[in-house]
Amino acid sequence: MEPSDLGVILDSSLAIEAERQKLNVSQFLLRTIQKIGHRQVALSSITIAELAHGIHRANTLERRERRRTFLDELKAALPVYPITDLTAELVGKIGGESSAIGVNIPLDDLLIGTCALERGYAVATRNVRHFGKIPGLIIIDC
Numbered sequence: 001m002e003p004s005d006l007g008v009i010l011d012s013s014l015a016i017e018a019e020r021q022k023l024n025v026s027q028f029l030l031r032t033i034q035k036i037g038h039r040q041v042a043l044s045s046i047t048i049a050e051l052a053h054g055i056h057r058a059n060t061l062e063r064r065e066r067r068r069t070f071l072d073e074l075k076a077a078l079p080v081y082p083i084t085d086l087t088a089e090l091v092g093k094i095g096g097e098s099s100a101i102g103v104n105i106p107l108d109d110l111l112i113g114t115c116a117l118e119r120g121y122a123v124a125t126r127n128v129r130h131f132g133k134i135p136g137l138i139i140i141d142c
Contacts, residue, residue: 007040009116011125012050025073042079044115090114105133113137
């Protein structure tokens with residue numbers, strides 16, 4: 001069984017695109033399932049942090065409220081996996097080894113990617129450039 005058959009962690013880039021297109025969570029998840037197939041879909045707690053950051057950066061009340069509703073509905077619909085001590089160890093290992101050879105992986109993407117690796121999941125993202133630097137991670141380009 002391929003690791004990506006077990007499940008997929010959604011990167012915030014997908015949710016941000018859906019929010020910009022004014023999709024609701026049901027529409028977003030339906031579109032996502034059409035792209036990735038019927039697999040377990042989940043979020044990393046870091047994805048939640050990135051989306052919450054966008055709520056607080058919103059330049060209008062309407063946008064802030066729309067983003068808040070989207071995030072609340074997304075959290076209600078999908079499991080959210082925390083960053084565990086094992087995840088943190090993997091971040092240190094992969095980040096350190098990558099830095100030693102001159103490869104920089106943004107910390108937020110490294111945290112999301114290792115959250116997926118820890119569970120044998122893939123990552124669905126529009127940011128293949130960063131996630132592609134994480135050894136062993138299966139990426140679904142959406």
